[in-house]
């Protein structure tokens with residue numbers, strides 16, 4: 261092959277489909293998420309139902325390397341609470357991440373180490389800079405799959421243990437409307 265011209269990976273922006281490169285897909289089932297929903301027991305009614313899938317290019321890790329992936333978060337609720345990702349800080353706290361909304365509608369929930377939380381609407385074309393020292397979670401408030409492209413340092417890692425009481429906000433549907441609720445244990 262001509263080493264002076266290397267074909268890039270590709271992303272279909274409208275759907276989040278990744279191609280032209282080695283891919284890894286990780287699917288998270290409702291049954292894996294019982295600890296994060298208010299009505300955790302309800303997740304056991306459909307434990308094998310996929311809540312979301314993360315596709316990412318299988319590229320080298322290490323200092324200075326970036327990962328590129330797309331999270332496809334499916335529509336649905338557990339009780340009145342919308343499907344969401346686990347949410348995490350980065351092991352390497354100082355490392356940030358960038359999300360790009362591709363399709364669907366939802367919220368990006370962020371929370372700093374002081375416990376202050378906020379949300380940003382996610383939609384096709386939205387751009388989200390997740391600062392370092394900030395936990396983050398995607399929430400699907402729509403009726404279609406919410407897909408977001410993410411770019412993050414390969415050394416960032418995922419810390420799921422530093423939110424023992426969860427996030428300070430929960431997002432539910434009430435009287436047909438999206439409600440962002442401040443809670444003690446999110």
Ligand SMILES: O=P(O)(O)OC[C@H]1O[C@](O)(CO)[C@@H](O)[C@@H]1O
Nearest residue numbers: 314329330331345346347348410
């Ligand atoms: O690991 P979580 O919190 O379920 O989030 C899903 C994915 O979202 C990302 O932040 C971006 O794809 C990944 O790092 C993470 O695996």
